[in-house]
Amino acid sequence: xxxxxxxxxxxxxxxxxxxxxxxxxxxxxxxxxxxxxxxxxxxxxxxxxxxxxxxxxxxxxxxxxxxxxxxxxxxxxxxxxxxxxxxxxxxxxxxxxxxxxxxxxxxxxxxxxxxxxxxxxxxxxxxxxxxxxxxxxxxxxxxxxxxxxxxxxxxxxxxxxxxxxxxxxxxxxxxxxxxxxxxxxxxxxxxxxxxxxxx
Numbered sequence: 115x116x117x118x119x120x121x122x123x124x125x126x127x128x129x130x131x132x133x134x135x136x137x138x139x140x141x142x143x144x145x146x147x148x149x150x151x152x153x154x155x156x157x158x159x160x161x162x163x164x165x166x167x168x169x170x171x172x173x174x175x176x177x178x179x180x181x182x183x184x185x186x187x188x189x190x191x192x193x194x195x196x197x198x199x200x201x202x203x204x205x206x207x208x209x210x211x212x213x214x215x216x217x218x219x220x221x222x223x224x225x226x227x228x229x230x231x232x233x234x235x236x237x238x239x240x241x242x243x244x245x246x247x248x249x250x251x252x253x254x255x256x257x258x259x260x261x262x263x264x265x266x267x268x269x270x271x272x273x274x275x276x277x278x279x280x281x282x283x284x285x286x287x288x289x290x291x292x293x294x295x296x297x298x299x300x301x302x303x304x305x306x307x308x309x310x311x312x313x
Contacts, residue, residue: 167218240282
């Protein structure tokens, strides 16, 4: 994980309910590697922290511009993002998308006038600080199955462009470990090794 940019702090967000899952194992190994390079790493385990993914009335007020400040739990998440020089999201693919818990994090945390704003001419302008984003997914199916049905393109479009591109971030990469349920230790090691050049 030795990119050309200097990463002082990284935020790793996980969204898997099982502590010894492959997602958590990947998060731990990536965190250890980053720490070896001198990077401070914060891990946001959304399940362990019982993050509330459902949009609540205060969230909708914020979306409609009727509130001055986000709820306290959202302020905490936004501060985590603001401290980070890199964002890493590690998650299983559920129904060709992110788990509902992570989707709810996107819904609630990436708020109007913080993650994006509406310019005077009506254009949407991304507002987030330009940091690299790494999306690391584990999928039960193989790449042929994803490609055959257009899922590979769909998940990249919704995440890389629809979420982070919308918020102004361009250095966004999605890597999927296919057939993760049956992946050998060697395959997982190879996957992590291939990530090192982009972390």
